[in-house]
Amino acid sequence: MEDVTTLIQSFRPVNGYDPPQAMKLYEHWAETYEQDCTMMNYRAPQLAADFLSEHFSGNPEEALVLDVACGSGWVAKEMAELGFKNFEGVDGSQGMLDLAAKTDLYKDLRLALLGPEPLPAQPGVFDVVIIVGALYAGFVPVSVVRELCNAAKPGGFIVMMRANHRGEPNAKYTEDLKRELQLMEEEGLWTPVGTKQVDRYMEFPHLDTKGAEDPQDLLIGGTVYLYKKSMQ
Template identity: 35%
Template sequence: MESDNPLLKRAYALDGDAGRIRDLYADWAASYDADTLDGMGYVAPVLAARALSEALEGETAEARILDAGCGTGLVGAEIARRTEAEIDGIDLSPGMLEEAARKKVYRSLAEADMTATLNLSDNSYDGVVSVGVFTSGHVGPEAIDELARVARPGAPLVVTVHEKVWEPDRYAAHLAEMERHGLIRLRAINDAPYHEKEGYTCKLCLLEAA
């Protein structure tokens, strides 16, 4: 099913250009939560937060979590409801980060380009989550390498990949290659709802940093 939302159409038409991505989310930030949660049935943040919280296995009180591509903070808010973890968020869009700050669930928020090397130390997070990032015209599978780098060995990584890009962008092959090179261990890759009202699904990937 194709969306009638003009901003979502713009999102799916992106070509990875950082300037165009910033422009889109500057326009969308204020209405993003209502448009996606109510208008599109965006359930991926809840599902990913639940998966990460369960994977932490009782470590939530002192855990440090990276929400990569945090947007307006939908995932961070869901993690905060389930855990006592400290959450850091990064995103390309200043406008989205401003909305995320209003939720008051993040320890820190910073602008970052996930197509480049992140200004974060190796092995610095007990868990990493990334929702809504691996989709058309945004970020490719190579960015998962950086998420694995900043996670401590054994830390869970929960990533959603939109159905439209899973096969064309060869995510399965990239994750398998990461595992062969000892960067991650694949724990589960499941089909999951994404935008329920739009009819879109995703792959909900549970990985473990090696």
């Protein structure tokens, strides 16, 4: 666990995005990813799935879901518990896709480095497009949000869950994301359904706390955004 925490902390993109470096992190981490994240009380997949379920009015068994940055398949497993059955997944790490395949939940899995490569998904067909954890400086650029919306069918849902990481460049990323979300709303591409702030997105219980001014510094909050694509 300490080695993984050090690995995560060592990834601090300073100048722009570095998706290849990010994927090296996950290739190294893949085999113990869920075990380590469970120890860090990583709750994002469950929080995102629950928030969607609260607002989803259709039949989840018939819904086609695109799981973007699907990782090990954790989000799909949480959604399956809520009745969703039809998943396609995209991720930039082959190691993570291999784990996702073992869940037997996905009809299709595709390898793509989002940002440098376009989202490999048919436009306008998905009832739900969901991305959890990857909208973060150094990983998936803000520009990909438009691709998420494009993949959803008219009236479909777009779910985005991200950590409220502190400091730069994450503060700038957050401002850029908020600006893009608002601009897409003004352009009539989608309408907001709801936004929820959570205090415990994840935590680092095994870190040395001597340097922390407040134990709360070890907690990371998060935000889940839910939009509905316009019918136009």
